[in-house]
Amino acid sequence: MSTTELAWFKSSYSTGDGGNCVEVATAPTTVHVRDSKNPTGPQLTLSPGTWAEFLDQLG
Numbered sequence: 001m002s003t004t005e006l007a008w009f010k011s012s013y014s015t016g017d018g019g020n021c022v023e024v025a026t027a028p029t030t031v032h033v034r035d036s037k038n039p040t041g042p043q044l045t046l047s048p049g050t051w052a053e054f055l056d057q058l059g
Helices: 048-058
Strands: 022-026 030-035 045-046
Touching: 030 048, 045 048
Parallel strands: none
Antiparallel strands: 022 030, 030 045
């Protein structure tokens, strides 16, 4: 699956006023993270386990 086929969604913490926004897309074996203001820019690609550990640290 290419990153253009992914279903990206914006973080629930993002606002509509052009602030810092993160988008996430999930695939069976990867989680992709990108800056919503630069969708063709660099992306992070993480394993689902690593993403879950990251989210646990936020809560």
